[in-house]
Amino acid sequence: MGKFGILTSGGDCPGLNAVIRGAVLKGETVYGQEFVGFLDGWRGLIEGDVMPLDRSSVRGLAREGGTILGTSRIGPYSEPRGGAENIKKVLDELGIDGVIAIGGEGTASASKRLFEDGINIVGVPKTIDNDLDATDYTFGFDTAVEIATEAIDRLRTTGNSHKRCMVLEVMGRHAGWIALYSGIAGGAHAILIPEQPESLNQICAWVTSVKNRGRSPMVVVAEGFTLPEMDQAHSTKGVDGFNRPRLGGIAEVLAPLIEERTGIETRSTVLGHIQRGGSPTGFDRVLATRLGMAVTDLVADKHWGHMVALRGTAIVRVDFGEALANHKTVPQDQYQEIRVIFG
Ligand SMILES: Nc1ncnc2c1ncn2[C@@H]1O[C@H](COP(=O)(O)OP(=O)(O)OP(=O)(O)O)[C@@H](O)[C@H]1O
Ligand SMILES: O=P(O)(O)OC[C@H]1O[C@](O)(CO)[C@@H](O)[C@@H]1O
Ligand SMILES: [Mg+2]
Secondary structure, three states: OOEEEEEEOOOOOOOHHHHHHHHHHHHHHHHOOEEEEEOOOHHHHHHOOEEEEOHHHHOOHHHOOOOOOOOOOOOOOOOOOOOHHHHHHHHHHHOOOEEEEEEOHHHHHHHHHHHHOOOOEEEEEOOOOOOEOOOOOOOOHHHHHHHHHHHHHHHHHHHHHHOOEEEEEEOOOOOOHHHHHHHHHOOOOEEEEOOEOOOHHHHHHHHHHHHHOOOOOEEEEEOOOOOOOOOOOOOOOOEOOOOOEOOOOHHHHHHHHHHHHHOOOEEEEEOHHHHHOOOOOHHHHHHHHHHHHHHHHHHHOOOOOEEEEEEOOEEEEEEHHHHHOOEOOOOHHHHHHHHOOOO
16 A cells, blocks of 8 residues: 655666566555656656556566666755755655665665655665675676676687787776676686776786787776776766766776787777666566565565665665665675686
């Protein structure tokens, strides 16, 4: 029973639509809940801009990339109409009893603040970066790894033909999970992640040893990687809607440096938003559907201020504070495990 509004906020991610479908199907079927979708993240909530969401509007959605609701990096407290007071009024006017916010760390921080300000709100974690501590995996990550792995496979054939060093840049602002997993899957000769600065000397030593064995070096780098002499991640594209530097382009910095130092012809590719687009993998569809279904239990129990998460194979409930306590970065031992065979 009751009427609830769903929104997707922050960067999009394959599986968002599967969450929406899971929530609507279970909420309607098991609890008799009704749903609307807020358009473009928090903007739709602030402005009361909604679309109807029922069983027929989520038909076939598990396989669809993106989000039918749209997303943005607008915050719920942004001027001129943001803030808990206004949001309460909007919810009352629309007869909405609570909000389901699907998003990453920023969305969860905003949700926590709204909950503390008296809004009935629960969350579903999403990010291709897999860097949310409360959950073992986030949906979208497996899809991004799959896409990045295919990119490595393809770069390796052209790299081999021309006997070049290939550098692939993948996403990963604070955490190198996509680089680590796709790099292992694709047999990269070096994997560079934000958690672990590596010197240019070390990178070139790996590249040279690969070349000396008669192979074409493949380097995978996360966008947030820094060389020891860099004080922040490479960014030349200004800031995003929340004033954070837009990352991207470290591969283009590294490639000429590697070429100059090693004498090996080197090319760079920035995979960019391709890894966030398109259809989710089977794994991500299952995870997203289960999280979407489980969030309707939270709503039915009025378990506001919490989000659903994956622990092992179980879906559990964690409060926003716990979910936000730490970034889940790649632990040293997991990086060292693969680093011993670089080069
Ligand atoms: N502490 C906060 N208080 C209020 N609003 C916030 C807070 N943190 C983030 N927001 C708002 O929530 C929006 C969504 O956060 P953000 O852009 O970081 O996306 P996200 O949900 O973390 O997903 P992504 O993984 O793509 O970063 C931000 O753009 C910002 O407007
Ligand atoms: O280009 P956008 O949509 O602002 O988002 C880019 C960021 O979003 C993420 O994909 C997810 O947080 C990061 O890896 C990346 O830095
Ligand atoms: Mg964020």
